[in-house]
Amino acid sequence: MTATTLFPAARETPATTARRHPRIVSIAGSDPSGGAGIQADIKSISAHGGYAMAAITALTAQNTRGVQQVHVPPAAFLRAQLDALSADITIDAVKIGMLGSAEVMEAVGGWLAQTRPAAVVLDPVMVATSGDVLMPPEALAALLALLPHTDLVTPNIPELGALLGRPEAGDWAQAVAQGRELAAAHNVRVLVKGGHLPGEACLDALVEADGTVHEFTAPRIHTANTHGTGCSLSSAVATLQAQTGDWVESVRTAKAWLVGALESSAVLEVGAGAGPVNHLHGLWGSAAPALDSFSRLLWNDCAPQRQAIFGLEFIRELAAGTLHRDHFAYYLAQDALYLGAYSRVLARASALAPTEAEQKFWASGAQGCLDVELALHRDWLSRYPIESPQGPVTKHYVDHLQAVAFAGTYGEVVAAVLPCYWLYAEVGRVLHADYLRYDGAHPYGSWLETYADDDFAQATATAIGFLDGAARNGSGAERARMREAFAHSAQYEVDFFDAPHRQLGAPAARP
Ligand SMILES: Nc1ncnc2c1ncn2[C@@H]1O[C@H](COP(=O)(O)OP(=O)(O)OP(=O)(O)O)[C@@H](O)[C@H]1O
Numbered sequence: 001m002t003a004t005t006l007f008p009a010a011r012e013t014p015a016t017t018a019r020r021h022p023r024i025v026s027i028a029g030s031d032p033s034g035g036a037g038i039q040a041d042i043k044s045i046s047a048h049g050g051y052a053m054a055a056i057t058a059l060t061a062q063n064t065r066g067v068q069q070v071h072v073p074p075a076a077f078l079r080a081q082l083d084a085l086s087a088d089i090t091i092d093a094v095k096i097g098m099l100g101s102a103e104v105m106e107a108v109g110g111w112l113a114q115t116r117p118a119a120v121v122l123d124p125v126m127v128a129t130s131g132d133v134l135m136p137p138e139a140l141a142a143l144l145a146l147l148p149h150t151d152l153v154t155p156n157i158p159e160l161g162a163l164l165g166r167p168e169a170g171d172w173a174q175a176v177a178q179g180r181e182l183a184a185a186h187n188v189r190v191l192v193k194g195g196h197l198p199g200e201a202c203l204d205a206l207v208e209a210d211g212t213v214h215e216f217t218a219p220r221i222h223t224a225n226t227h228g229t230g231c232s233l234s235s236a237v238a239t240l241q242a243q244t245g246d247w248v249e250s251v252r253t254a255k256a257w258l259v260g261a262l263e264s265s266a267v268l269e270v271g272a273g274a275g276p277v278n279h280l281h282g283l284w285g286s287a288a289p290a291l292d293s294f295s296r297l298l299w300n301d302c303a304p305q306r307q308a309i310f311g312l313e314f315i316r317e318l319a320a321g322t323l324h325r326d327h328f329a330y331y332l333a334q335d336a337l338y339l340g341a342y343s344r345v346l347a348r349a350s351a352l353a354p355t356e357a358e359q360k361f362w363a364s365g366a367q368g369c370l371d372v373e374l375a376l377h378r379d380w381l382s383r384y385p386i387e388s389p390q391g392p393v394t395k396h397y398v399d400h401l402q403a404v405a406f407a408g409t410y411g412e413v414v415a416a417v418l419p420c421y422w423l424y425a426e427v428g429r430v431l432h433a434d435y436l437r438y439d440g441a442h443p444y445g446s447w448l449e450t451y452a453d454d455d456f457a458q459a460t461a462t463a464i465g466f467l468d469g470a471a472r473n474g475s476g477a478e479r480a481r482m483r484e485a486f487a488h489s490a491q492y493e494v495d496f497f498d499a500p501h502r503q504l505g506a507p508a509a510r511p
């Protein structure tokens with residue numbers, strides 16, 4: 001740690017460091033859906049051991065799909081909130097988020113000049129994840145006037161361009177160059193966030209006022225639940241900075257935490273759009289009831305397969321609407337063949353089930369498969385006629401399921417059939433959220449609409465519960481075989497989505 005990280009050049013007040021439970025104020029807007037704004041800030045600060053306070057700058061009416069309305073109370077009342085805090089409480093760090101007007105920004109600037117908190121992190125909230133505008137563009141000058149009171153500013157790629165009055169950076173090198181430009185122009189530390197750039201890595205760069213750059217990388221987590229990542233990251237950094245006095249380590253730790261929060265976000269099941277991250281994953285992970293630990297193990301086991309699925313041409317083109325109709329038709333035809341066999345394996349699970357509830361659940365799953373198969377033929381395959389005998393991947397997947405159904409225990413059959421539910425539900429959620437943001441007529445729109453079905457998500461949760469029950473009742477050897485059966489099926493799910501491109505190659509013309 002250097003003297004400059006302890007005593008930032010841009011400010012004179014030394015940071016209050018090494019405080020285990022620092023007192024952190026979030027000055028931000030309210031997001032009633034709890035994923036962004038002050039609600040996210042409070043969770044993020046608390047997750048890191050800080051004492052969270054919040055002075056509300058604006059009320060939004062929003063959910064995971066978008067922002068419906070914004071109400072900005074008088075700036076004088078915000079100042080009254082801030083004065084009430086500083087009159088009584090020592091503030092170790094401040095995180096600033098949405099500021100809905102130039103007057104609000106001026107009120108915050110006046111208070112910062114007077115209070116001089118030890119660390120100030122400014123997240124320049126301009127546009128929500130959903131694309132809704134949260135800052136009037138004419139307030140830009142007032143926002144820039146806050147930079148002399150700021151230790152760290154955390155723009156995403158579009159915000160960085162806007163702060164400089166330049167077009168948005170097109171690649172990472174340009175983004176870092178813009179970060180250096182902003183840092184030099186305002187003598188401020190900049191965290192350039194690369195989440196909006198394409199690629200399998202999410203890069204961030206901490207640019208010191210003197211131009212020194214520290215880069216951080218994380219794997220891109222393929223999830224729709226990215227609402228409030230910026231809010232959550234900046235609050236975490238503010239809290240960690242107040243604890244350690246080290247900006248570089250604070251960013252590194254906060255980013256690693258955010259990856260865990262993104263990875264474990266699926267358990268929350270909040271909303272149909274861009275859902276929240278799981279801020280308290282550390283706490284809940286350690287306090288998780290033992291009974292669901294087996295399904296958690298299997299889910300972690302198949303992390304590489306989950307990553308692989310979202311990298312496949314088939315899935316990427318399906319989401320973008322550019323998938324060739326022959327690839328789509330091949331997939332549908334194989335799916336119809338698969339579902340016929342899968343239905344019989346679900347019927348086997350029903351036959352082996354130890355309770356009546358489980359017996360009924362799998363029997364109705366078996367019937368549901370046949371209904372879906374019929375609907376595929378009626379609604380899609382009639383429009384996309386294709387000559388398609390059983391392909392090699394379909395055969396291998398079905399052979400595996402039938403082998404387990406023939407010789408395996410109830411737990412093994414449940415483990416073998418579960419990836420089809422679980423990975424499908426996850427893919428469905430992500431594709432459906434992408435589809436909601438899609439502009440124009442999507443060629444596979446009506447199919448994608450049926451994809452994120454609440455009943456299916458519910459059935460998946462029930463099936464996971466049955467898996468955990470079977471694992472609890474089974475021996476160690478049986479659990480090992482369950483794990484193996486699940487892993488094989490998870491890999492076949494990847495291969496199944498990849499089969500259209502592998503079997504047909506690249507068609508000459510686009511649809
Ligand atoms: N899918 C992802 N996987 C891993 N990290 C991600 C992902 N999406 C965003 N991040 C990380 O989250 C942080 C916030 O990044 P982003 O560029 O999305 O900010 P933002 O647009 O301000 O966020 P917000 O969604 O709150 O508006 C960065 O550290 C970024 O690398």
Ligand SMILES: Cc1ncc(CO)c(N)n1
Binds near residue numbers: 028098128134228
């Ligand atoms: C209140 C609020 N602040 C910030 C964001 C950015 O994600 C949001 N969506 N809502």
